[in-house]
Amino acid sequence: MKSTSQIDAIKDIEEKCNKLIALIKDVHNSPKEKLSEITFSEISTLFLNLRQVNEHIQNELSDETKRVNNAKAEYERLKLRMENMVAEKPYLESEIKKMREIDMVFVDIPGMSVDLFNEMAPKELSAAQDPRQLKINQLKFELEQRKILVREIESARRHQRTLLEQKRKNYETLNGIHKRITNYIKSADSIKETLQAANPSHATSNETPAIEL
Incomplete structure (x- = not known):
């Protein structure tokens, strides 16, 4: 479909061509002495205008050709x-038919019992009427419960590690106290022996009972 600019350009060319033809006829039919420089100037101007219009039309035709080629390429692609x-449609229909004919068996999937699911799960999950959807809801609920259990186990393990670390620290503290007490006893025995050696007369009367741990 031609654009408004193309239609206007064609009309302009027709007018100028008609005017040019009329001027040329006048040139042929009129004696030379009656021809003026204005007539030749008009003819030259018309030729120049026609050339410019022709170049403009050629450019538009080139652009239009590109647009047509692009449209053809897009058409061929589509x-x-x-x-x-269309060729793939029968295959897809066949695959869909096969999938619909497959009996989906959920009973082989291990998990919590239906009674336990109905007891623990929210009503919006356990009230599904479609058996497949009900099984999917059951599996989803059990998955969430397993995630909660995993988090609780991890928390218990962290608590256990904390208790073991505290137990280790307490053991090290008590062991240090035991070593210090043992050293104190050894020091006391050494002092006792020194005193007994210095004053043998009081050794028997001032005997200190041995300290046992």
Whole structure:
């Protein structure tokens, strides 16, 4: 479809061509002495204008050709895509039919019992009427419960590690106290022996009972 600018350009060319033809006829039919420089100037101007208009039209034709070629390429691409989709349709329909004919067996999937699920799960999950959806809800609920259990186990393990670390520190503290007490006893025995050696007369009367740990 031609644009408004193209239609206007064509009309302009027609007018100028008609005017140029009329001037040329006047040149041929009129004696030379009656021709003026104005007539030749008008003819030259018309030729120049026609050349400019012709270049403009050629450029528009080139652009239009590019647009047409692009449209053809897009059409061919869409046509090929449509043909591929039409050719693929029977295969997809066959696969869909096969999938619909497959009996989905959920009973082989280990998990919590239906009674336990109905007891623990929210009503919006356990009230599903479709058996497949009910099984999916059951599996989802059990997965969430397992995640909660895993978090609780991890928390218990962290608490256990904390208790073991505290127990180790307490043991080290008590062991240090025991060593210091042992050293104190050894020091006391050494002092006792020194005193007994210095004053043997009081050794028997001032005997200190041995300290046992």
